[in-house]
Amino acid sequence: MSWRKREVHTLSGPYAMDAISAPDRARFERHLAGCEECAREIASLREATARLATATAVPPPPALKQRVMLAAAATRQQPPAAERDPAARTWRWRHGLRIRLAMAVAAVAMAGVAVVFGVSNGSMRDQLSQAQASSQQIAGVLTAGDATMVTGPVTGGGTATIVMSHSRHALVFTAADLRALPASRGYELWLVGPAGDRPVTMLPPARHDMAGPVIASGLRQGDHLALTAEPAGGTPRPTTPMMLDVIL
Amino acid sequence: MTAIERPDRGGAQPSLPADLAAGITLVARGDAAAFDAVYDQVAASVFGIVRRVIRDPAQSEEVTQDVLLEVWRNAAKFDPGRGSATAWVTTLAHRRAVDRVRSVQKESERERRTAAADIPYDEVAEAVESSLERERVRRCLGALTGLQRESVTLAYYGGYTYGQVASLLGVPAGTIKTRMRDALIRLRDCMGVAAE
Numbered sequence: 006m007s008w009r010k011r012e013v014h015t016l017s018g019p020y021a022m023d024a025i026s027a028p029d030r031a032r033f034e035r036h037l038a039g040c041e042e043c044a045r046e047i048a049s050l051r052e053a054t055a056r057l058a059t060a061t062a063v064p065p066p067p068a069l070k071q072r073v074m075l076a077a078a079a080t081r082q083q084p085p086a087a088e089r090d091p092a093a094r095t096w097r098w099r100h101g102l103r104i105r106l107a108m109a110v111a112a113v114a115m116a117g118v119a120v121v122f123g124v125s126n127g128s129m130r131d132q133l134s135q136a137q138a139s140s141q142q143i144a145g146v147l148t149a150g151d152a153t154m155v156t157g158p159v160t161g162g163g164t165a166t167i168v169m170s171h172s173r174h175a176l177v178f179t180a181a182d183l184r185a186l187p188a189s190r191g192y193e194l195w196l197v198g199p200a201g202d203r204p205v206t207m208l209p210p211a212r213h214d215m216a217g218p219v220i221a222s223g224l225r226q227g228d229h230l231a232l233t234a235e236p237a238g239g240t241p242r243p244t245t246p247m248m249l250d251v252i253l
Numbered sequence: 254m255t256a257i258e259r260p261d262r263g264g265a266q267p268s269l270p271a272d273l274a275a276g277i278t279l280v281a282r283g284d285a286a287a288f289d290a291v292y293d294q295v296a297a298s299v300f301g302i303v304r305r306v307i308r309d310p311a312q313s314e315e316v317t318q319d320v321l322l323e324v325w326r327n328a329a330k331f332d333p334g335r336g337s338a339t340a341w342v343t344t345l346a347h348r349r350a351v352d353r354v355r356s357v358q359k360e361s362e363r364e365r366r367t368a369a370a371d372i373p374y375d376e377v378a379e380a381v382e383s384s385l386e387r388e389r390v391r392r393c394l395g396a397l398t399g400l401q402r403e404s405v406t407l408a409y410y411g412g413y414t415y416g417q418v419a420s421l422l423g424v425p426a427g428t429i430k431t432r433m434r435d436a437l438i439r440l441r442d443c444m445g446v447a448a449e
Contacts, residue, residue, distance in 0.1 A: 015427070015430045015431055015434065016430060017434055018415075018430060018431070018432075018433030018434030018435070018436070018437055019408065019414070019415040019429075019430055019433050019434075021437055022347075022405070022408045022409045022433060022437070023347055023348050023351040023408075023409075023412075024408035024409070024413060024414050024415045024418065024433065025414055025415065026414055026416070044335070048335050048336040048340070049336075049441060050434070050437040050438070050441060051336055051340040051343075051344055052336060052337060052340050052441055053437045053438075053440040053441035053444060054340070054343065054344070054347065054409060054437065055337065055339045055340035055343045055344070056390055056440070056444045057302075057390060057405070057409050057410075057440070058298055058301065058302035058343035058346065058347060059298045059301070059302075059339060059343065059386070060301075060386060060387045060390040060391075061298075061301035061302050061304075061305045061410075062297040062298045062300075062301040063297060063300055063301040063304060064296065064297045064300065065296050065297070065299075065300035065314060065317055066314065069296070069300075069314055069317060069318060070292055070296065072318055073292060073318050073321045073322060073325075074285075074288075074289065074292070076318065076322050077285070077288060077321075077322060077325040078285070080322055080325060080326055081326070082281070082283055082325065082326050082327075082328065082329065083326055083327050083329050083330065084329060199319045199322055199323050199326070226349075226352055227323060
């Protein structure tokens with residue numbers, strides 16, 4: 006479903022009022038990223054919607070303030086743009102053609118899983134069926150109609166590829182050429198968002214310089230995906246600087 | 254830039270002082286005291302629009318808390334060159350409210366439809382906004398055509414998509430899209446606000 010250019014522009018009114026479906030919103034935002042004139046128009050329309058909002062002002066119950074302050078004290082802030090990895094700005098979501106590339110990459114990785122678990126005994130079979138379940142979830146994300154893909158650099162070395170489907174509330178993560186860590190440490194993947202910081206999984210050790218694919222499910226609105234280096238057993242909260250921070 | 258924060262309105266906007274943008278910039282650096290002040294400045298606007306869209310008080314509180322936490326977390330993303338701080342915060346709030354409403358929309362469709370269709374514009378008796386400000390918004394809404402006004406109130410206060418508004422009003426979706434844009438431009442001009 007591609008939009009003709011004029012069609013995109015007429016969406017500025019609905020977009021400024023959030024009167025637009027989630028997939029249309031995502032598409033319009035991709036358009037906005039490359040259209041300075043549209044971004045200015047949206048900004049000016051939002052001064053009008055801001056007034057519609059402030060005209061409804063009602064003080065919230067006083068107890069809310071304490072809850073918000075406590076939650077804020079326990080919530081990590083996003084770093085200012087200037088301190089973020091400048092390379093991170095090269096991250097761009099894409100669809101379509103490049104997804105096929107991701108699927109090919111993932112298919113190769115899954116073939117690897119089958120080879121590794123080819124030897125059959127009881128516990129291996131359990132692991133294999135787990136791997137298959139995960140493969141099915143992964144395939145579900147990769148083939149979702151709204152799948153989008155992004156590839157970009159990881160601070161400290163390596164390249165990460167993410168294929169995300171909002172309709173499935175999940176993403177698939179793979180990374181290539183990550184810096185090798187001592188055996189006592191591993192890469193841990195996080196979903197960071199208003200719902201809190203949630204550990205996703207430890208990345209399995211890289212094979213042929215490829216780590217993953219792993220699946221992160223339970224995506225929530227406003228989440229970021231982050232990667233840190235942690236003790237090999239994993240930690241409940243990130244303890245080292247993020248090597249990756251992608252807005253989902 | 255931040256001058257948009259307070260176009261000359263005879264001091265009619267006491268709850269949103271001109272230094273909100275500066276406050277959010279401090280919040281971006283982890284300044285908890287600044288966040289306390291920002292909370293006081295925006296909480297009523299956030300709660301107001303969230304409650305208007307969601308209607309259920311408990312859910313509205315929950316979403317208001319999420320929005321204010323998002324202000325804390327993502328203060329660094331506020332870019333004063335891209336519009337006023339008020340617009341940044343109310344955009345976050347409205348979007349969150351709409352997302353919440355759409356996730357539960359099916360079950361309460363009928364109830365919300367009725368609720369949104371007759372917006373009693375002055376129902377908010379306990380509002381902290383000065384009545385002058387609300388009067389201005391009401392007057393500007395009143396200056397729109399009927400279709401423009403209904404499109405805006407159903408979409409912005411009712412949380413409907415333009416497609417849903419089109420079918421509620423029995424008007425082609427393409428018409429609604431352009432009416433929404435025209436209406437916002439007229440409102441913007443009427444209310445004396447401009448970005449950048």
